[in-house]
Amino acid sequence: MKRLTIIPALATALITALATTSLSAIELQGRYDVTEKLPAGYDRPIEKRGRVEEIVYATHGGEKNAFVYLPYGYDEGDAPYPFFYLMHGGGEDQTCYFVKDGSSPLSNILDRLIDEGKLAPIIVVAPSFYPKERDSVGFAELDALTRSFPEELTRDLMPVVEKKYRSFAGDASDVLLKATRDKRGFGGFSMGAETTWNVFLQKQDYFRYFVPISGDSWIIETRGGLTASDKTAEKLAESIAASGHKPDDFVICAITGRLDIAFEPMNALIEAMIKRDEFRVGENLFYGLKADGKHWHGDVRIYLRAVLPKIWPGRSEAE
Ligand code: FER
Numbered sequence: 001m002k003r004l005t006i007i008p009a010l011a012t013a014l015i016t017a018l019a020t021t022s023l024s025a026i027e028l029q030g031r032y033d034v035t036e037k038l039p040a041g042y043d044r045p046i047e048k049r050g051r052v053e054e055i056v057y058a059t060h061g062g063e064k065n066a067f068v069y070l071p072y073g074y075d076e077g078d079a080p081y082p083f084f085y086l087m088h089g090g091g092e093d094q095t096c097y098f099v100k101d102g103s104s105p106l107s108n109i110l111d112r113l114i115d116e117g118k119l120a121p122i123i124v125v126a127p128s129f130y131p132k133e134r135d136s137v138g139f140a141e142l143d144a145l146t147r148s149f150p151e152e153l154t155r156d157l158m159p160v161v162e163k164k165y166r167s168f169a170g171d172a173s174d175v176l177l178k179a180t181r182d183k184r185g186f187g188g189f190s191m192g193a194e195t196t197w198n199v200f201l202q203k204q205d206y207f208r209y210f211v212p213i214s215g216d217s218w219i220i221e222t223r224g225g226l227t228a229s230d231k232t233a234e235k236l237a238e239s240i241a242a243s244g245h246k247p248d249d250f251v252i253c254a255i256t257g258r259l260d261i262a263f264e265p266m267n268a269l270i271e272a273m274i275k276r277d278e279f280r281v282g283e284n285l286f287y288g289l290k291a292d293g294k295h296w297h298g299d300v301r302i303y304l305r306a307v308l309p310k311i312w313p314g315r316s317e318a319e
Contacts, residue, residue: 030282034255034290034306043105043301048072048115052102055125055164059156062132066157067098068165069107071114071121080168080183081123082312083161085153086304087188087195089215090142094126096189096297109305117316118309125161127153129195143218146195150202153186158206178205185311187211187253189300190262194218200236204243204250209311213303214256214295216265225269233272233279240278247278253286253311255303257293286310 050071056063071081088096097106113119129149130137137145154177163172168180186199186207193215200210201219216225217232224232240247256266270287273279281287288306293299309317 066127069124087192089190120312185209225265229272237278255288257290
């Protein structure tokens with residue numbers, strides 16, 4: 001990352017100004033290299049642990065489940081929490097992030113980030129775009145599932161999960177879910193990134209933060225981030241005004257690795273987005289790249305550890 005070469009007083013003023021926005025001032029350029037490694041033992045359990053519960057919700061005439069990570073201390077006060085929805089990739093399910101006994105590496109990493117004061121306590125919901133009977137679903141159908149999931153999310157899942165657990169949306173009525181979009185993010189890996197782009201295209205009324213990890217948008221065609229970069233970027237851009245929003249109403253934190261199979265299409269898409277007025281690097285678009293990052297959850301956890309504290313800084317980051 002480039003160093004600031006302006007005089008310290010100006011730099012301080014600039015950093016102070018930027019620090020009042022919700023993203024940390026470290027990423028003044030908006031594009032950054034992810035160089036952090038997971039410190040040894042970082043994904044091991046600590047004493048002050050959150051827990052994971054399963055929630056069942058009615059959808060498409062049946063029932064589906066999602067896993068809900070509740071941070072340490074959830075049972076103590078009555079404060080509401082920001083919500084982050086996190087989608088798995090093709091062929092996976094929620095257990096790539098969470099298991100019910102709360103022992104997954106991501107649970108442990110969230111526990112530690114929160115305990116260290118780097119990440120504010122947040123609730124993380126891991127749903128699935130697959131139908132309950134998923135055995136017959138082939139790769140060709142995944143795209144349609146990631147496109148229809150945003151409607152299931154806002155209509156069927158969010159009203160149930162944000163009513164049961166303390167969100168800023170109170171009774172989780174549609175009006176309150178929309179009114180509290182600033183307290184909510186959606187992210188995902190691979191086909192979960194595609195889901196994230198689809199949530200951006202369809203549901204900006206409900207979300208301010210978007211975290212696509214290692215995946216492009218297939219709204220124009222499969223791998224369209226590469227093969228139809230400008231058209232895909234245009235479609236994303238059009239969805240902003242079309243949903244009554246402005247470029248400063250959202251923040252996209254895209255992240256991937258240079259050795260990832262999604263690098264080429266995702267990078268081409270981001271480059272095409274950056275050419276447009278609606279997407280402003282360092283303002284509403286942040287783009288992290290890990291030199292040796294590959295298409296696997298070991299890197300996904302490193303990306304989440306890098307990104308989530310920038311969206312929801314904890315007490316030690318806010319000081
Ligand atoms: C991408 C690269 C790979 C992407 C998805 C995949 C949505 C998914 C691969 C798989 O599930 O096998 O850019 O974007």
